[in-house]
Amino acid sequence: MQTKHKVNISISTIVIYVLLSLGALVMVFPFYWMITGAFKTAVQIQMFPPLWIPTSFALDNFQTALSMAPFATYFMNSVIAMIGCVSCCSFTTILGAFAFSRLDFPGKNIVFGLLLGLMMVPFEMIVITNYRTIIDLGVYNTIFALIVPFTSSIFYMYILKGFFDSVPTSLYYAAKIDGCSDWKYLWKVMVPLAKPSLVTIILLNAIATWNSFLWPMLAVSDPSVRTLPFGLYAFVSEGGAHTELMMAASTMIVVPMIILFMFARKQIVNGVARGGLKG
Amino acid sequence: MKITLSHITKQFAQTTAVSDFTAEIESGHLIALLGPSGCGKSTMLNMISGILPVTSGQILFDDNDVTDLSANRRGVGLVFQNYALYPHMTVMQNICFPLELQKVAKAERMERAMAMAKLVHVEELIDRKPSQLSGGQQQRVAIARALVKNPNVLLLDEPLSNLDARLRIEMREEIRRIQQETKITTIFVTHDQEEAMSISDKIVLMKLGVLQQMDVPQNLYDSPANCFVADFLGNPPINKTTGVVKDGGIQLDNGPLVHDDRFTNLKDGQRVTLSIRAEAATVTNENGNVDCVVDTTYIMGKESLAYVKLGDQRIRIYIPADHEFGEGSTLHLKLGKRGVFVFDETSGDRLI
Numbered sequence: 345m346q347t348k349h350k351v352n353i354s355i356s357t358i359v360i361y362v363l364l365s366l367g368a369l370v371m372v373f374p375f376y377w378m379i380t381g382a383f384k385t386a387v388q389i390q391m392f393p394p395l396w397i398p399t400s401f402a403l404d405n406f407q408t409a410l411s412m413a414p415f416a417t418y419f420m421n422s423v424i425a426m427i428g429c430v431s432c433c434s435f436t437t438i439l440g441a442f443a444f445s446r447l448d449f450p451g452k453n454i455v456f457g458l459l460l461g462l463m464m465v466p467f468e469m470i471v472i473t474n475y476r477t478i479i480d481l482g483v484y485n486t487i488f489a490l491i492v493p494f495t496s497s498i499f500y501m502y503i504l505k506g507f508f509d510s511v512p513t514s515l516y517y518a519a520k521i522d523g524c525s526d527w528k529y530l531w532k533v534m535v536p537l538a539k540p541s542l543v544t545i546i547l548l549n550a551i552a553t554w555n556s557f558l559w560p561m562l563a564v565s566d567p568s569v570r571t572l573p574f575g576l577y578a579f580v581s582e583g584g585a586h587t588e589l590m591m592a593a594s595t596m597i598v599v600p601m602i603i604l605f606m607f608a609r610k611q612i613v614n615g616v617a618r619g620g621l622k623g
Numbered sequence: 624m625k626i627t628l629s630h631i632t633k634q635f636a637q638t639t640a641v642s643d644f645t646a647e648i649e650s651g652h653l654i655a656l657l658g659p660s661g662c663g664k665s666t667m668l669n670m671i672s673g674i675l676p677v678t679s680g681q682i683l684f685d686d687n688d689v690t691d692l693s694a695n696r697r698g699v700g701l702v703f704q705n706y707a708l709y710p711h712m713t714v715m716q717n718i719c720f721p722l723e724l725q726k727v728a729k730a731e732r733m734e735r736a737m738a739m740a741k742l743v744h745v746e747e748l749i750d751r752k753p754s755q756l757s758g759g760q761q762q763r764v765a766i767a768r769a770l771v772k773n774p775n776v777l778l779l780d781e782p783l784s785n786l787d788a789r790l791r792i793e794m795r796e797e798i799r800r801i802q803q804e805t806k807i808t809t810i811f812v813t814h815d816q817e818e819a820m821s822i823s824d825k826i827v828l829m830k831l832g833v834l835q836q837m838d839v840p841q842n843l844y845d846s847p848a849n850c851f852v853a854d855f856l857g858n859p860p861i862n863k864t865t866g867v868v869k870d871g872g873i874q875l876d877n878g879p880l881v882h883d884d885r886f887t888n889l890k891d892g893q894r895v896t897l898s899i900r901a902e903a904a905t906v907t908n909e910n911g912n913v914d915c916v917v918d919t920t921y922i923m924g925k926e927s928l929a930y931v932k933l934g935d936q937r938i939r940i941y942i943p944a945d946h947e948f949g950e951g952s953t954l955h956l957k958l959g960k961r962g963v964f965v966f967d968e969t970s971g972d973r974l975i
Binding site for chain 2: 512517519520
């Protein structure tokens with residue numbers, strides 16, 4: 345039996361695995377280059393042919409990078425902005441998805457159609473409107489400016505509505521008969537049932553917020569409210585082109601996301617595969 | 624709790640699902656809402672539960688008008704066709720849920736839920752999730768959840784249709800037992816006449832949203848109000864023949880004249896449907912009511928089911944197994960006192 349199994353590995357399987365390995369190599373290489381770069385000296389990083397394996401694993405570059413810019417503050421800002429965005433957005437997403445899925449109100453389909461239409465407007469186009477909004481709200485250059493425009497998401501609402509729609513109506517009526525209000529039904533039945541979808545939404549949202557660059561660059565200028573990606577950019581332009589320091593800083597920034605991804609990999613992959621989500 | 628339904632009408636856009644439905648359901652009774660699919664029986668149940676509003680009419684629980692009360696304030700228990708258990712909760716949590724919403728203290732909640740679990744015999748399964756239960760077990764849990772808040776009325780929507788044949792018989796006896804033990808007024812929807820006949824105190828038979836007859840099962844069978852009721856109940860289905868009243872008998876279309884003392888009062892020339900239950904016609908040696916010719920026979924053991932011809936019209940009758948009637952032999956048929964009905968052909972109204 346054992347030998348038969350081995351014989352059964354066909355040429356196409358080998359080809360597929362070779363191609364997949366190549367793809368994985370291409371994807372992983374930038375990360376490898378970044379991480380090893382963080383351990384090289386200024387001279388080593390410019391060497392040609394490239395130095396594939398760093399000669400020392402000293403943390404000097406990390407220390408220098410940390411001392412040159414307030415990365416701890418940037419990190420805290422990123423965390424606050426991420427938690428703010430994700431919690432507000434999840435809340436509005438749940439409410440909106442429930443309303444569009446289960447409640448009856450006049451013009452429901454028209455409103456939903458309009459919202460879906462708005463999804464086609466790229467974020468870059470509404471940057472100016474958003475900018476005006478935060479100026480008028482008087483939150484420019486504060487952490488709130490990073491949160492306010494992202495307190496709701498049509499896309500996530502659409503995904504969650506899809507899940508809510510798949511919950512049988514009889515469950516809603518059963519809850520009604522049991523004496524449940526709409527509000528309680530949402531939180532006691534719908535949300536627990538939607539946990540897998542919700543986790544996916546929250547993770548994707550967290551990653552998107554963590555990585556967002558354009559908006560933080562526009563909405564804040566003061567170093568005390570900068571987030572990590574913008575802080576990194578500022579670090580490069582203000583500190584000159586110290587590639588090895590930049591690599592060290594970048595490494596520090598992606599580590600939280602890599603940890604998050606490693607823990608929630610299954611959830612993310614499932615969510616993307618099931619809902620056909622984009623990342 | 625007595626339920627009074629008076630002149631209930633339900634309209635969905637263009638279609639009338641239930642029209643002018645009036646019935647009174649006595650306290651502590653088990654009532655079957657019976658009818659073919661699409662007759663409005665589930666709609667009726669949903670209106671009693673409060674899930675659907677009525678278009679017009681009144682629903683009274685005892686003397687209280689609940690017509691405009693929302694579902695969560697009517698105090699009804701409802702068991703859905705697909706049971707609608709909360710998939711993320713255990714059996715215990717499912718049964719507790721209505722009490723939790725009523726803010727019953729936890730200790731009392733557990734105690735009452737456990738009592739219910741015992742009543743429906745699921746006390747061994749309380750830590751399982753619904754997905755780990757069989758259909759019959761889910762059904763029991765759904766009944767327990769419906770009963771735990773001591774509702775005034777228990778409603779069951781096609782409770783047995785998702786179960787296999789053997790479980791169906793077991794569960795219908797269970798439903799009867801639980802109903803008898805709790806003495807709760809119960810209404811269940813079914814399209815299965817056998818189910819309705821076997822366990823209900825009274826059957827409400829509906830057709831196209833209109834109440835046809837409400838009576839105890841035996842009366843519905845022995846004394847149908849109209850042709851539809853006679854057709855719907857009985858297995859094998861009642862034999863229907865058409866003819867015209869002539870000389871105190873019924874002249875079947877392309878067939879013989881059927882004599883019977885009962886037919887003498889019918890109006891000459893009226894077109895009628897003569898319906899005969901299979902067990903109502905017996906073979907006799909003397910002069911019967913009508914002669915027929917054997918077409919085919921099926922041996923069933925204790926008796927044979929025979930298709931016999933009355934002219935061009937075929938009917939099913941039972942004949943004793945010890946007689947051998949070959950194809951084409953002529954029989955004298957005698958019509959019994961029960962199971963022979965005459966209806967107006969167009970209106971379906973019962974004449975005899």
